[in-house]
Amino acid sequence: MRKAFALGAVAVALVAGSHTILAETAGSNLPLATVDSEPLLVSADMRDGQDLSGTWNWSIDPYRSGIAGFHGETPDRGQQRWLDIDVRKTMAQDNRIMFEFDMAHAQTTALPGSWLAASPELRHYQGLVWYQRHFDAPASRKGRYFLRFGAANYATTVYINGQPLGRHEGGFTPFAFEVTKQLRDGDNQITFAVDSQASANTVPPTVTDWENYGGATRGIRLVHTPDTYVDSAWVRLTKDGKLAVDAHLDGAAAAGQAVRLKVAGLPVDLTGKTDAHGDWKATMAAPRALVRWSPEKPQLYDVSLSAGEDEWHDRVGFRTIERKGADILLNGKPVFLRGISMHEEEISPNPARIITPDNARALLGEIKNGLHGNYVRLSHYPHSEVMTRVADELGLLVWSEVPVYWMVAWENAGTLASARNMLAENILRDRNRASVVIWSVANETPVNDARNAFLRTLVGDVRRLDPTRLVSAALLVERDKGAAVPTMTMADPLAADLDVLSINTYNGWYTPDRLAELPKSVWNVPADKPLVFSEFGADAKAGFHSATNLQKFSEEFQAEYYRQTLAMADRVPSLRGMSPWILKDFRSPRRQNPDFQMGWNRKGLISETGQHKQAFDVLAGYYAAKAEGKGK
Numbered sequence: 001m002r003k004a005f006a007l008g009a010v011a012v013a014l015v016a017g018s019h020t021i022l023a024e025t026a027g028s029n030l031p032l033a034t035v036d037s038e039p040l041l042v043s044a045d046m047r048d049g050q051d052l053s054g055t056w057n058w059s060i061d062p063y064r065s066g067i068a069g070f071h072g073e074t075p076d077r078g079q080q081r082w083l084d085i086d087v088r089k090t091m092a093q094d095n096r097i098m099f100e101f102d103m104a105h106a107q108t109t110a111l112p113g114s115w116l117a118a119s120p121e122l123r124h125y126q127g128l129v130w131y132q133r134h135f136d137a138p139a140s141r142k143g144r145y146f147l148r149f150g151a152a153n154y155a156t157t158v159y160i161n162g163q164p165l166g167r168h169e170g171g172f173t174p175f176a177f178e179v180t181k182q183l184r185d186g187d188n189q190i191t192f193a194v195d196s197q198a199s200a201n202t203v204p205p206t207v208t209d210w211e212n213y214g215g216a217t218r219g220i221r222l223v224h225t226p227d228t229y230v231d232s233a234w235v236r237l238t239k240d241g242k243l244a245v246d247a248h249l250d251g252a253a254a255a256g257q258a259v260r261l262k263v264a265g266l267p268v269d270l271t272g273k274t275d276a277h278g279d280w281k282a283t284m285a286a287p288r289a290l291v292r293w294s295p296e297k298p299q300l301y302d303v304s305l306s307a308g309e310d311e312w313h314d315r316v317g318f319r320t321i322e323r324k325g326a327d328i329l330l331n332g333k334p335v336f337l338r339g340i341s342m343h344e345e346e347i348s349p350n351p352a353r354i355i356t357p358d359n360a361r362a363l364l365g366e367i368k369n370g371l372h373g374n375y376v377r378l379s380h381y382p383h384s385e386v387m388t389r390v391a392d393e394l395g396l397l398v399w400s401e402v403p404v405y406w407m408v409a410w411e412n413a414g415t416l417a418s419a420r421n422m423l424a425e426n427i428l429r430d431r432n433r434a435s436v437v438i439w440s441v442a443n444e445t446p447v448n449d450a451r452n453a454f455l456r457t458l459v460g461d462v463r464r465l466d467p468t469r470l471v472s473a474a475l476l477v478e479r480d481k482g483a484a485v486p487t488m489t490m491a492d493p494l495a496a497d498l499d500v501l502s503i504n505t506y507n508g509w510y511t512p513d514r515l516a517e518l519p520k521s522v523w524n525v526p527a528d529k530p531l532v533f534s535e536f537g538a539d540a541k542a543g544f545h546s547a548t549n550l551q552k553f554s555e556e557f558q559a560e561y562y563r564q565t566l567a568m569a570d571r572v573p574s575l576r577g578m579s580p581w582i583l584k585d586f587r588s589p590r591r592q593n594p595d596f597q598m599g600w601n602r603k604g605l606i607s608e609t610g611q612h613k614q615a616f617d618v619l620a621g622y623y624a625a626k627a628e629g630k631g632k
Contacts, residue, residue, distance in 0.1 A: 030157060031166040033175040035424040038168075039250065041176050041223055042232040042428060043314040044148050045385060049223040052135060052190070057106040058115065061128040066101070066193065067157075081130045082191040084162030103132040103191065111220065112150070114213035117352035124589065126198075126212060132191040135222070137183045143226045143309075144251075145183055147190065148176040150218025150384065154202060158192040169418055170203070171196075172381040172403065173425035176223070192216075203418045204403040209601065210343055210380065211587035217353040218384050228253040230312035233305050234431045235261070236468060237292070237318035242283045243268060249307055254278030257307050263316075264302040266290055274307075286318070292331045293317030293434040295374035298395030300434070317392055317434025321469060323499045326574040328470070328530050330397070330437070337397060337532060337577025338623040339375030340367055340605070343586040344383045347610045351587065355383070360390040366583060366606060368394045370616070372623040377534060377579035380405050380443050382426040391435035398433070399472070399534075399579065401440030402426060404458070410450035416457060423458055427465045439466065442473040443534075444504055447492055459497050470499040474534040477503055477525075486513055489524040501525060501574075504535035504581075508561055515550070515560055519567040530576035536565050537581035540615065541596045542607035553596040559614035566622050580619065584608065 031037065041047065059081065061067070066081045068074070077083070078099045087102040109118040115129055116122060137145075147158065153171030157164070161184060165177040196214025198206045228251025235245045245261050248254075259280050261270040266287045274280045291299040298317060305312040319331050327334045345351045346359040364387070367373040377399040378387065391398050402422045409415040423441065430436050441458040445451055455473065462471045473494060480487040486507050495501055507513050507521065525531055540558035550557045562580070569575055585604035591597040600608065605616040 030164050033166050033168040033177065034421045035428060039146055039176045039178060040232045040248075040428055041146060041148055041174075041225075042230075042234075043312065043432065044146075044174070044176070044221065044223050045219075045389075046313045046315075047223050047225065049148075049221045050135065050138070052133065052220040052222060053111055054133075055108050056111050056131045056133045057103050058109050058118075058132075059101060059103060059106045059130045060122070060125065061130055061193070062125075064128050064195070066130060067128065081132070081193070082159035082162060082164070084189050101130075103130065106132075111216045112218050113352040113354045114153075114215040114217050116211070116213055116215075117350050118215075126196050126214060128193055128195045128197075129215060130191065130193050131216065132189065134187050134189050136186060137188050138224070139185075141183065143224060144178060144180045144229065146176045146223045146225070147179050148174060148221050148223050149192075149216065150174050150220070151382075152192070152194045152216045152218075153196055153212070153214055154198065155195045156192055159190070161189055170422045170425070171217075172383075173422050174218075174385075174429055175425070179222075201409045201412050201415045203408055203415060203422060204380070204405040205408055207407070207590075208380075208403075208405055209588050209590060211345075211589065213353040218355070218386075226309035227251050228257065228308050229310040230305055230307055232428060233312050233314070235263075235303050235305075235314070235316050236431070237286055237290075237320055238283070238468070239320050239322060241286050243270075243286050243290075243318070244283045245270065245281065245305070247274075247280045247305055247307075247312075249274055249278040249280075249310075251278075253308055259305060259307045262304050262306075264304075266301065290318055293319040293392075293395075294331060295368075295395040295397065298393060298434075300392060314432050315389070315392065316432050319434050321437040323470060323530060325528055326530050326576065328500065328576050335374070335397075335576075336626055337375040337579070338371070338373045338626050339377060339397070339399075339577060339579040340371060340373060340583045340619070341377040341379045341535060341579045341581050342367075342583040343379055344381070344387065345584065345586050347584060347606075347608065349609055351608070355386050357386055357390060360384070360387045361394070362610075363387075363583065364390055364394050364396055368396055370612075371605075371620045372627050374627075375399070375577060375579065376583075377401075379582070382422070382429075385429060388430050388433045388435055392433055396435055397437045398435040399438040399440055400426060400430060400436050401443065401474075402458075404442040404445065404455070406444055407446065408454075410448070410454045416454055419454070419458060420461055423461055424465060427462065431466055436469065438470045438472050438500060440472050440474065440502070444474060444476055446476075447494075452493055455494055456497055459494075472498050472500040472502045472532070472534075474502045474504050477505070483522070485517060486511075486521040487524070488521065490526065495526060495529075499529070500532055500576075501529050502532045502534035505533060506536060506538075508565065509538040509552075515564045518564040519571065521568045521571075523572050525572075525574060527574055529574065531572060531574045532576060533569060533578040533580070535579065535581040537561075537603040538615075539596065539602035540613050541602050542585075542611045542613050544596065553593075553602065555614040559618050562615045562618040562622075566618070580605075584610075
């Protein structure tokens with residue numbers, strides 16, 4: 001059925017322009033999961049289903065022999081790891097047969113989680129890994145079944161019972177395949193291959209400043225629905241004070257179907273019928289009893305949408321976010337974003353990007369309760385839906401972005417299609433999250449005509465898919481090299497297309513400026529839009545001290561850097577928020593100073609194991625004063 005939000009030519013461009021390893025081989029004829037074609041299963045984590053987390057067999061494939069033969073042809077049978085066979089039995093029965101794999105007896109690992117932390121020899125492995133497990137299908141099946149991946153990094157090909165389902169590109173957004181007809185009674189086998197290798201045309205490309213955690217880093221579920229089900233639903237509060245709902249049904253009975261929206265605890269009982277495409281839109285005046293979601297009172301409501309045999313559920317907060325001049329208005333009132341940036345990496349000496357509710361609360365709780373924050377920048381890619389749900393519960397405003405980072409292939413049609421699809425999958429997954437207030441389309445990208453056109457396409461997609469939120473991108477500025485004090489000017493033409501202007505600045509860390517000079521900095525930025533310092537920071541190794549000369553990488557230097565940079569921030573009239581870099585030390589292979597880094601970016605205010613550095617208290621005190629109205 002037609003999807004009202006479909007991106008049209010995106011799937012075509014992805015097929016034609018994809019440059020991932022899996023897409024260039026024999027697997028390229030498999031269907032590609034995109035928002036144009038895949039089941040969305042919005043709020044799938046609240047649907048009936050079977051959790052497939054746990055023990056999986058795995059096998060590395062560094063030469064991708066399970067994808068293609070020596071000359072690019074379909075691999076021979078002895079390399080086809082997805083085959084639904086008993087390898088040992090088959091070889092024992094016929095000595096003419098030879099297999100160079102045996103997934104059923106391969107080593108095991110726990111999913112979700114990246115292979116980088118699963119085995120020491122895989123710590124820096126980037127390439128292809130196969131996973132396989134068996135499960136019993138539910139007895140007396142009726143309705144429809146979908147295999148849904150929360151995310152797998154980066155390119156994934158999926159098989160069930162020896163038959164291909166399709167493939168997906170992108171490491172941070174969900175995708176699903178219907179398996180209703182492929183399931184069999186009793187035992188079923190799932191096999192999938194994940195290729196983490198980036199290229200010049202992937203999103204992100206090969207060079208980043210964070211760890212590329214390959215593998216299935218989010219949950220895998222077998223989701224069950226009726227024959228006709230609610231594939232997507234978006235329930236929200238509009239700026240003019242109405243409750244609005246957009247829904248799309250999928251299935252033979254989607255057209256002309258009676259639908260009913262209810263909100264527990266509120267006098268909301270909205271009914272209607274879908275149109276010929278299975279779509280339904282409706283509005284009603286918001287009840288007076290509705291409590292608006294905010295960081296101070298993160299009120300969530302149980303929302304249900306019934307349609308035939310299906311009943312869709314979510315937990316939704318209702319609030320408005322908008323820009324007025326240089327102000328960001330939350331529920332009509334100005335708000336200052338007291339935040340910090342954060343990578344999707346749990347507190348651990350050996351993180352594997354495993355974000356459980358407890359891990360998410362440990363991270364976000366440091367912001368909400370420790371730093372007195374109300375905001376988090378989830379960098380540099382869509383984080384787990386576990387994270388955004390916990391942000392809803394705790395009351396943290398969220399900046400959510402896609403990994404259009406540094407130098408992507410601006411003129412490549414497939415790269416643009418990949419970015420558009422990632423953005424759409426992210427927005428469609430999280431439109432019901434009250435915490436998400438800013439969609440970001442890029443980070444630190446160089447200005448040129450091709451880049452401008454690329455990013456303006458993404459901005460246009462945001463405004464079409466979700467006009468209720470703000471749009472931004474983390475930009476760079478030009479520095480006047482002849483000025484007596486640090487003088488920065490925003491000359492990026494993309495600024496005119498954004499609601500919130502955001503700047504990454506590292507004066508005093510990556511520049512020779514004395515820290516005492518930072519408060520004198522001059523910022524030439526538009527005065528009619530809100531400005532956010534999306535990044536600033538300095539490295540410090542927890543426990544390393546240099547109080548006398550403030551050596552870089554010492555806790556004292558980092559703390560003083562924060563004091564002086566915050567003093568600078570207080571002198572910028574249009575500043576409406578900040579998300580310093582970064583909450584926690586995170587893995588980054590490019591950072592290799594043997595005394596202080598050894599594969600870790602040390603700009604965290606807490607160490608990888610959760611130890612607070614001195615700068616944590618500096619920022620916490622600043623935000624506490626802001627929260628009490630004492631800050632500028």
